[in-house]
Amino acid sequence: MTRALFIIDVQNDFTEEGALGVDGGAAVAAGVTEFLGRHRDDYRVVVASRDWHSSENDNGGHFAVGDMDPDFVDSWPPHCVEGTEGAEYHPALDTGLVDVHIRKGQGVPAYSIFEGTDDAAATVSELLTSRGITDIDVVGLATDYCVRASALDALEHGQHVRVFTDLVAGVAPGSSEAALAELGHAGAVITESGALEEQEA
Template sequence: MSRALFIIDVQNDFTEGGALGVEGGAAVAAGITEYLAEHRDDYAVVVASRDWHDADNDNGGHFATDAAPDFVTTWPQHCMAGTPGAEYHPALDASQVDVHIRKGQGVPAYSIFEGTDDAGASITEVLTRHGVTDVDIVGIATDYCVRASALDALEHGQHVRVIRDLVAGVAAETSDAALAELGHAGAAIVDSAAASGTDEAAGA
């Protein structure tokens, strides 16, 4: 068994003060750093995703341009390539990340499986290379990119755990619904205190 950690979109624009900041985002960034200080050896590979949108177009309709954003399929400009908003939150220790995935380059993208690393490899290729069978997921936002990434990981045959105290969502109701959906789909919803890299320690 080989386990990976997915850190989803812990970026300045998704934390407090950002273009699409969520409450608790900065605390999640700091919490992931603390978690990795204790649990880094549990993981064969640590992968972090970032939205990395084009600055000169609407990214396939992802950015609202002609009307107000509906916050479902259209959004204000955020995480544009090379801007401070697209960078990792400073409380996240990015030195612990082995693979950096960029997604949403000119197109809408929510799941980490829609991105590529610096060499153009997909996350599926990364997981295969490291023999990963189990994935833990943390990050932002519970009800959007965390949800999409976890569902795709399940579809790709991974055993998935979502660490519920290391995710933050746009809204409590939709975040709770996302976690319930993921639990029904087969993911384990666990607390970081129970996550020791073994299934025996995980409690739904």
């Protein structure tokens, strides 16, 4: 097998009731778990990322603090602060199915999984090379931000990328549709996870 699954930022703060919750976030968490229950053996490695922002500073301007209002483009309300409940994975995501955990945004803005490291400080690029990965499926949150950035970086790293539209959720419909169109134009396959069952039938 040469395929990996990237689970992007399925965290409490990005799901309903969280600091930056998106509609459908909890359903994505449950859907990814259900999907892996059927397809875990299709992947050499399952990698999950989390925003893990510093509690001691504004993370390079990523957090709007004090009198600053977030513009929701480059600056945001505080979210996914290290060690808080908001930074934890959503409980519907079965983390027992995850092989590698990536933390990103530790003191700096970070959107792509490629900007993070694992517990041994290895980069995602190093992980892909060491595991012989050539194909990546991408799911998670949010379609128009971290899913987009992670999938674009995977393409930039020469990977064959698929994005499962039924296992992502975005901040806004328009920007999510634009992100998926951009990814398709860049070379990603935009499909639904159910297409795998159709291929296997």
